[in-house]
Amino acid sequence: MSAPAHMSSRGWWPTALVILGGFAFAWLIMQQDLWASVLGQLFPGARSPVYPVPLVDLTLQHLALVGISSGLTILVGIPLGIWVTRASGRDFRDIVAAGVDFGQTFPPIAVLAIMMPILGFGLRPAVVALFLYGLFPVVSNTVAGLEAVPEALKDAARGMGMKRLQILGRVELPLAARIIMAGVRTSVIVNIGTATVAAAVGAGGLGDPIIGGIQVQNLAYVLEGALVAALLAILADMTLARAEELVTPRGLG
Amino acid sequence: MIRLDNVVKRYGDTTAVDGVSFEVPTGEVCVLIGPSGCGKTTTLRMINRLIEPSGGTIEVDGRDIMSARPEELRRHIGYVIQSVGLFPHLTVADNIATVPRLLGWKDERIKPRIGELLELVGLDPDEYAGKYPRQLSGGEAQRIGVARALAADPPVLLMDEPFGAVDPLNRGHLQGEFARIQRELKKTVIFVTHDVDEAIRLADRIALMRDGRLQQYDTPEALLDHPANKFVHDFMGADRALKRLGRVLVGDAMRTDIEVARILDAGDIDRDACGDARFVYLVDGNGLLRGWVDCHDLDEGRSIDDAVTEIDWREASVAPDISLKDALSTMIGLGFRSIPVTESGTLVGSITLSSIEATMTSSDSHITQLSGETLSSEEPS
Incomplete structure (x- = not known):
């Protein structure tokens, strides 16, 4: 059973490239001195060219923030998308669509402001805001992916005696996987950028040097945080693009 | 054997299938035919409970279809649809293995079965087993669809316009192959079509429906020569002598x-x-x-x-x-x-x-013989 030649995207090297990118990024954020000297040359007037908290710590905080909120988004968003395409949840399809749509149109900074009195300062309001903000692409792509599965395939699956969960697991989800994964990718990328705002409520992360830099008028700080956040987004994009290819069943190529 | 007794399907106020009764003896091909909206597909889909009947009874090999869980029932009834419905993410081999896997067959039993079925439908197993559906032509995909339906060797086969989406030339070949396979396997088949020539060619008996009611259930010859009413006469068409030639293979x-x-x-x-x-x-x-x-x-x-x-x-x-x-x-x-x-x-x-x-002359005499034993046909009321 040989795979056709044009499926070379399944080779090992795109994955190796992503891993290599990960290592390069990890190496880069550990070079605190290098950042200090480069930013020092770019901004000779700055009193201190790098933010006092080490980049590694800021990045890990950021990753935790994104990881928790995006994790929740995926854990809630995909099942929600599945549910509204089932017979039991179909009636809620429009309400859920409107809800997640609203979640994204509502500015995350406003959500933070509203959540602060309820959830206090720090990680919790930030996670809630980012979770709500990222829900839309995941839910809408899950719904779109599942609804794109041809009726004839579900009919054939039913006619052969598959149970509902078997149809979902063996036919619908494999066929919708690429579209669902594309939604996850969009959500995570947007989340990495948006999460910088969370520093405003003391959740830390790469937003810290940006917001701190604005407050003390030190552009070196701003550039430091923005650059690393951008690199992190690119890395996440590469990784999830690769994941998207890997979850796409071979026959769909 | 498949037996329908006074089967009814209602959707709200409309009655899609209205008191249909007929019996398909084991090993015979019954073609359900009629204009669109006549209830032929609904009737077919009630047999494997893709549509639940509103009334009447359906028996498959003596068992009431309502006595088992629908999934269980369907795993023992082959099902072929017009759009084939091959799973695009699975290879030909995995598509064919669908029902055997649902039935819990072991791999060492499934593998030789896949080869056997591909040979049965005239495709080389070494070449085709690893292919994906998008690498197949329409005719090849339809053959795989039939192989998949036959995978677990079900006694009964339901086919919903299986060759409807294939071009006329390929349709002729597929019909010929279906007839050959059927001679070999002797399944009890219900076959839905809207093509009178296809019905005449493949059917042992034709069930002609209109507005949810069975108009006549008999051999193709009987429908051609002794139509039960004007509708049957008109539907079967004027070129009877020619149509009869559709029953005979070169x-x-x-x-x-x-x-x-x-x-x-x-x-x-x-x-x-x-x-x-x-x-x-x-x-x-x-x-x-x-x-x-x-x-x-x-x-x-x-x-x-x-x-x-x-x-x-x-x-x-x-x-x-x-x-x-x-x-x-x-x-x-x-x-x-x-x-x-x-x-x-x-x-x-x-x-x-x-x-x-x-x-043509000899099939005339054949029909004269048959007309003596014309089977039950229902008059429209």
Whole structure:
């Protein structure tokens, strides 16, 4: 059973490239001195060219923030998308669509402001805001992916005696996987950028040097945080693009 | 055996299927036919409970279909649909293995079964098992669809316009292959179509429906010759004699006592090749049909060049698995009074206008016999 030649995207090297990118990024954020000297040359007037908290710590905080909120988004968003395409949840399809749509149109900074009195300062309001903000692409792509599965395939699956969960697991989800994964990718990328705002409520992360830099008028700080956040987004994009290819069943190529 | 007794399907105020009863004996093909919206597909889909009946009883091999869970029932009934419905993310082998896996077969039992089925539908297992559906032609996909439905060897097969999306030429071949497979396996088949010629060709019995009611259930011959009402008469069409030819395969009606002269070059033909024959077919070194000599022309003193017709077998011959009706239409199209029958270019017989006439006469007598035992048919009320 040989795979056709044009499926070379399944080779090992795109994955190796992503891993290599990960290592390069990890190496880069550990070079605190290098950042200090480069930013020092770019901004000779700055009193201190790098933010006092080490980049590694800021990045890990950021990753935790994104990881928790995006994790929740995926854990809630995909099942929600599945549910509204089932017979039991179909009636809620429009309400859920409107809800997640609203979640994204509502500015995350406003959500933070509203959540602060309820959830206090720090990680919790930030996670809630980012979770709500990222829900839309995941839910809408899950719904779109599942609804794109041809009726004839579900009919054939039913006619052969598959149970509902078997149809979902063996036919619908494999066929919708690429579209669902594309939604996850969009959500995570947007989340990495948006999460910088969370520093405003003391959740830390790469937003810290940006917001701190604005407050003390030190552009070196701003550039430091923005650059690393951008690199992190690119890395996440590469990784999830690769994941998207890997979850796409071979026959769909 | 499949038995429907007073089966009803209602959707709100409308009745899609209204008191349909018929029985398909084991090993027979019942074709459900009628204009669109007549309830034929609904009737079919009630048998494997893709649609739940509102009333009446359906039995498959003596068991009420309501006595088992629907999934359980469906795993023992083969199901083929018009759009084939092959899973695009699975290989041909995995598609065929779907029902055996649902039934918990072991891999060592499934693997040889896949090869067996691919051979049955005329596809090379080594070439096709690992392919994905998008790498298949429409005809190949439909063959895999049939193989998949037969995978767990169900006694009963439901086919919903299985060849409806295939071009006419391929449809003829698929029908021929289906008829061959059915002769071999003797499944109890319910086959939905809107194509009268397809029904006449494949059916042991035809169930003709209109507005949710069964109009007549009988052999194709009986529907053609003794329509139960005007609707049946009109639906079956005016060209009965021609339609009847759709029941007979070229392979069953052809002459095989033909004269063949093996030639390497048209120049090699001489008068002696004819002997007493009227036609002598010319076959090349590879066994492929190249043309024929009209010996009558030679006798009348014409030159060899005038008496020889050179042809391409792909255009000027017919396959043994097509119907006499299609063969006749090809003959008329080419202006031939006789046409060679070939299998992949190899000459196997010939069909003449007179042999077609003879078949029409003999099938008339066949119908006279049958009309005595006309089966139950329901009058519309």
